[in-house]
Amino acid sequence: HSWAVDSVSGMHFRGSKRKVDYVLAYHYRKRLAQHQQGTSPPEPMNRADSMAVFSNGETRKGHLELQPDSGQHIPQEPLGAQVIELGPLDALEEEKRLQREEYEHNLVAAGLEIEKDAENKSQGLSFVRIHAPWQVLSREAELHKIKMPTKKMYAIKEEGGILKKLNEIWCKLTEPLQPQVPQENTKMKILQIVKGNEESYNSSFYCISTLIANNVYDAAYPLHDLLYQEWARYGVFYKFQPIDLIRKYFGEKIGLYFAWLGLYTEFLIPSSVVGIFVFLYGCITIESDIPSKEMCDQRNAFTMCPLCDKFCDYWNLSSACATARASHLFDNPATVFFSIFMALWATMFLEQWKRLQMRLSYFWDLTGLEEEEDEKDKLTWNDRIPGYAANCGLIFFMIMLTFSAVFGVIVYRITTAAALSFSTNETTRSNIRVTVTATAVIINLIVILILDEIYGAVAKWLTEIEVPKTEKAFEERLILKAFLLKFVNSYAPIFYVAFFKGRFVGRPGHYVYVFDGYRMEECAPGGCLMELCIQLSIIMLGKQLIQNNLFEIGIPKLKKLFRKLKDGRTELKEMNTNQSKDPQQWDLDYSLEPFTGLTPEYMEMIIQFGFVTLFVASFPLAPLFALLNNIIEVRLDAKKFVTELRRPDTVRAKDIGIWYNILSGIGKLSVIINAFVIAVTSDFIPRLMYQYAYSQNGTMHGFVNHTLSYFNVSHLKAGTQPENSPFAQDILFCRFKDYREPPWSPNQYEFSKQYWAVLSARLAFVILFQNLVMFLSVLVDWMIPDIPKDISEQIKKEKSVLVDFFLKEEHEKLKLIESFITRDKHKHKSGTKDQRSRAASFCQFNQSQKGSVASFSSQHTEV
Numbered sequence: 001h002s003w004a005v006d007s008v009s010g011m012h013f014r015g016s017k018r019k020v021d022y023v024l025a026y027h028y029r030k031r032l033a034q035h036q037q038g039t040s041p042p043e044p045m046n047r048a049d050s051m052a053v054f055s056n057g058e059t060r061k062g063h064l065e066l067q068p069d070s071g072q073h074i075p076q077e078p079l080g081a082q083v084i085e086l087g088p089l090d091a092l093e094e095e096k097r098l099q100r101e102e103y104e105h106n107l108v109a110a111g112l113e114i115e116k117d118a119e120n121k122s123q124g125l126s127f128v129r130i131h132a133p134w135q136v137l138s139r140e141a142e143l144h145k146i147k148m149p150t151k152k153m154y155a156i157k158e159e160g161g162i163l164k165k166l167n168e169i170w171c172k173l174t175e176p177l178q179p180q181v182p183q184e185n186t187k188m189k190i191l192q193i194v195k196g197n198e199e200s201y202n203s204s205f206y207c208i209s210t211l212i213a214n215n216v217y218d219a220a221y222p223l224h225d226l227l228y229q230e231w232a233r234y235g236v237f238y239k240f241q242p243i244d245l246i247r248k249y250f251g252e253k254i255g256l257y258f259a260w261l262g263l264y265t266e267f268l269i270p271s272s273v274v275g276i277f278v279f280l281y282g283c284i285t286i287e288s289d290i291p292s293k294e295m296c297d298q299r300n301a302f303t304m305c306p307l308c309d310k311f312c313d314y315w316n317l318s319s320a321c322a323t324a325r326a327s328h329l330f331d332n333p334a335t336v337f338f339s340i341f342m343a344l345w346a347t348m349f350l351e352q353w354k355r356l357q358m359r360l361s362y363f364w365d366l367t368g369l370e371e372e373e374d375e376k377d378k379l380t381w382n383d384r385i386p387g388y389a390a391n392c393g394l395i396f397f398m399i400m401l402t403f404s405a406v407f408g409v410i411v412y413r414i415t416t417a418a419a420l421s422f423s424t425n426e427t428t429r430s431n432i433r434v435t436v437t438a439t440a441v442i443i444n445l446i447v448i449l450i451l452d453e454i455y456g457a458v459a460k461w462l463t464e465i466e467v468p469k470t471e472k473a474f475e476e477r478l479i480l481k482a483f484l485l486k487f488v489n490s491y492a493p494i495f496y497v498a499f500f501k502g503r504f505v506g507r508p509g510h511y512v513y514v515f516d517g518y519r520m521e522e523c524a525p526g527g528c529l530m531e532l533c534i535q536l537s538i539i540m541l542g543k544q545l546i547q548n549n550l551f552e553i554g555i556p557k558l559k560k561l562f563r564k565l566k567d568g569r570t571e572l573k574e575m576n577t578n579q580s581k582d583p584q585q586w587d588l589d590y591s592l593e594p595f596t597g598l599t600p601e602y603m604e605m606i607i608q609f610g611f612v613t614l615f616v617a618s619f620p621l622a623p624l625f626a627l628l629n630n631i632i633e634v635r636l637d638a639k640k641f642v643t644e645l646r647r648p649d650t651v652r653a654k655d656i657g658i659w660y661n662i663l664s665g666i667g668k669l670s671v672i673i674n675a676f677v678i679a680v681t682s683d684f685i686p687r688l689m690y691q692y693a694y695s696q697n698g699t700m701h702g703f704v705n706h707t708l709s710y711f712n713v714s715h716l717k718a719g720t721q722p723e724n725s726p727f728a729q730d731i732l733f734c735r736f737k738d739y740r741e742p743p744w745s746p747n748q749y750e751f752s753k754q755y756w757a758v759l760s761a762r763l764a765f766v767i768l769f770q771n772l773v774m775f776l777s778v779l780v781d782w783m784i785p786d787i788p789k790d791i792s793e794q795i796k797k798e799k800s801v802l803v804d805f806f807l808k809e810e811h812e813k814l815k816l817i818e819s820f821i822t823r824d825k826h827k828h829k830s831g832t833k834d835q836r837s838r839a840a841s842f843c844q845f846n847q848s849q850k851g852s853v854a855s856f857s858s859q860h861t862e863v
C-alpha cells in the first residue's frame with residue numbers, strides 16, 4: 001500500500017521472518033582483563049564470550065557468534081598482563097551488565113524472543129531486539145482484560161431518510177479529501193468480550209523505566225515503519241487525517257490528541273469566515289463612521305493638552321486621524337455580534353468534541369475502560385507539606401516575576417516616550433506612539449518566549465518534589481502548574497493594555513507619576529482597543545511562528561545532529577577498519593529524539609484557543625491566523641512524531657483528561673473577558689449612550705466633542721507647561737478625553753453626571769451580555785446530546801447481543817453437562833462397585849453444575 005513505508009532492512013531478526021517488536025539500547029564499556037606474569041597468554045579472541053539467552057528460556061555460558069555485518073574484530077588482550085582489582089567504574093559497569101542479563105533472562109522466561117548484538121569492541125552502543133509471539137500477546141491481553149473478538153458479528157444501524165441522503169452527499173463531496181488508507185468497516189462490528197481472568201500481572205523483574213533511569217539501558221522503543229505518505233507530508237494538508245490508523249500505530253492517547261486537533265482545526269473554518277466578514281464590515285463602513293470623520297476634520301479645532309511635561313506642545317486632534325480610522329476596523333457594532341458568536345462557537349466545539357470522543361470510544365472499544373489507581377502506600381499530609389509549601393511559594397514568585405516583567409516593559413514605554421519627545425526631529429516626535437508600541441510588544445514577545453521555557457522546567461521540578469503516586473496524578477499536576485504559569489505569562493501584557501492602561505492617568509494639573517517627571521501612559525485618542533489588537537496579533541503570531549513552528553522543527557533537529565556527532569566521534573575512535581555498514585532501522589530510530597509526552601502539544605493549542613476566544617472582540621482575524629497555523633501544525637506534528645521522535649509506547653486512554661476541563665474553563669472565562677473588553681476598552685457603550693441619551697437628533701454628530709473635557713491651561717503646575725510653545729499665548733483652554741466638569745463649574749474637574757451614567761451602562765451591559773451568552777450556551781448544551789443517538793442505540797444493541805451470546809454459550813454448556821449426566825447414570829447402573837461409586841459422585845457434581853448454569857441462564861434471561 002502507498003501508506004506503508006517499510007525500511008528495506010532492520011524490521012526483522014537477522015535471517016528470520018520474526019518481526020522486531022521492541023528494541024532496547026545501551027552503551028557498554030569492557031574492562032581490559034590483565035593476567036599475571038608467567039601465565040600462558042590467552043588465545044586471540046574472535047568471538048564474543050558472553051551470556052547467550054535462547055528463546056526457550058535456557059541460559060548457559062557459551063559463544064555468541066558475531067553478526068555477519070559487524071565488520072569488526074576483537075582486539076587481542078596484551079601478553080603477560082597482571083590481574084588487578086576492579087575500579088569504581090568497572091564495578092559500576094559490571095553491576096549494570098548483571099542487571100541487563102537478569103532482565104533479559106526474565107524476558108525470555110516470560111516467553112519473549114530476543115536477539116542481541118555482539119559486544120565486539122572495548123566500548124560502544126549495542127541493541128537487544130525483542131519479538132513477542134502470538135501466544136504471549138494473547139496471554140497478556142487476557143491478563144490486562146483487553147476485549148477479545150468473537151465470531152459474532154452484527155450490523156450497525158444507519159440513519160435513514162434525509163439524514164442518510166445528506167450523509168451520502170457529504171461523503172461524495174469529501175471523497176477527494178479522504179486519505180488513501182484502508183478504511184474501517186463502519187457497517188459491521190465484531191462483538192468483543194473481556195475474557196474473565198481476574199489475575200493481576202505482577203512482574204518479577206525490573207521495570208524498564210527504572211532501568212533507563214539508572215542508566216542500565218539508554219532507551220527502549222518500538223520501531224517506525226509507516227504513516228508517512230498519507231499523513232506526515234505537507235502535500236496532503238488538505239486531506240482528513242487517518243485517525244484509525246494513527247490510533248493503531250501510536251495508541252489511543254495520541255490518536256485522541258490528533259482527533260481533537262483535527263476537530264478544532266475544522267471548527268476554526270466557520271469562525272474564520274465570520275471574522276473576515278466582521279473585518280470587511282469595518283472596512284466598508286469606515287467612510288460613513290461619523291466620530292472618525294469628525295476627528296479627522298481639520299475644521300474642528302480640538303486643541304489637546306500636552307502628552308508630557310515641559311517638552312510636549314499642544315496638539316490638534318486631527319493629527320490622530322489615522323489611528324481613529326484604524327480603530328473603527330475593530331471597534332464597531334459587528335464586534336459585539338462576533339463576541340456572542342464566538343462564545344456559542346466555543347460551547348458548540350466542546351459539545352461536538354464530547355460527541356466525537358464518545359463515537360471514537362465506541363468504535364475503539366474504550367467505553368468500558370477503567371483507569372486503575374494505586375491506593376497503596378499513599379503519602380500522608382505531613383509527607384506532602386514540604387512539597388506543597390515549595391509549590392505555593394515558587395509559583396507565587398514566578399507570577400510576581402511575570403508581573404515584574406510587565407511592569408519593566410511599562411517603564412520602558414514611559415521612559416522611551418519621554419526620551420523621544422526630546423528629539424528635535426519632527427518625524428521622530430510625530431511617530432512616538434507607534435515606535436514605543438511596536439518595540440514594547442516585541443520585547444514582551446521575547447520575554448514571554450524565554451519565561452515559557454523557564455516555567456516549563458520549573459513546573460516539572462515542582463511536580464517531582466510533590467512525589468505523586470501515579471503517572472496520571474503526576475501528569476495532571478504538571479499540566480495544572482505549567483498551564484497556570486504559562487497562562488499568566490502569555491496574557492499578562494494583554495490584560496494590562498485591555499483593562500489597566502489609561503485608567504489611572506489622572507487629569508491635566510493632577511497627573512499620576514510613576515517616577516519623578518514620568519507620567520503614567522495614556523491610551524491613543526481612538527482608545528486602547530487598537531493597541532490591544534496590535535499587542536494580541538504580534539504576541540499570537542510570534543508565538544505561533546517562533547515557538548510552535550521554528551522551535552518544534554529546529555530543536556529536535558539540533559538535538560539529533562548533536563547526538564549523531566557525539567556517537568560518530570565515539571564510533572571513529574573504535575573503528576579498526578574502514579568498511580562501511582548500512583544503518584539498520586533500530587540505529588536510525590535511536591538517533592531520534594525520545595518522546596516526552598503530549599503536554600507541550602496540548603499546551604500550545606490551549607494557549608492558542610485562549611487567544612482565539614478570550615480577546616476576540618479586539619481582533620476578529622484571530623481565528624483566521626489560528627486556522628492557517630493549525631493547517632501546518634497538524635502535518636508538522638505528524639512529521640515530528642514519525643521522523644523526528646522515537647515511536648512511543650502505545651497508551652490506552654478513554655478521553656483527553658484534564659485538558660477538557662481547562663478548555664471548558666477558558667470558554668466560560670472568555671464570556672466575562674469579552675464583555676469587559678466591549679464595555680470598558682471599546683467605545684461601544686459611550687457611543688450607544690450618546691446616540692440614545694444625549695444626541696439632539698439621534699445621530700452620532702457631536703460625539704467627539706461630547707467625550708472631551710475642558711481644562712484651563714493656567715491651572716497647569718509650575719514647571720509642567722510646554723517650553724517654547726508658539727501657541728501658548730493664544731490658548732486658554734485645552735481638551736482631554738474624559739467625562740469631567742468644566743473649569744467654570746463650581747465642581748471643576750470632578751467626574752460629571754455623564755461619567756456615572758456611562759459607568760452604570762457599562763456595568764449593566766456586562767451583566768446583560770454575560771447572562772445572555774450563558775443562557776444561550778446552556779441552551780446549546782441542552783440541545784446537543786453528549787452521546788450521539790446512533791451510538792447510544794448501538795451500545796444498547798451490543799449489550800443485548802452480548803447477553804444473547806452468553807445465553808447461547810451457557811445453553812451449550814447445559815446440554816454438554818446433561819449428556820455427561822446421562823452417560824454417568826448409565827455407568828452407575830452397569831459398572832463395578834468402584835466405578836459406580838465414582839460415577840455417582842461425578843453425577844452429583846454435574847447436577848450441581850447444571851443448577852449453577854441454569855441459575856446463571858435465568859439471570860441473563862431476566863436481564
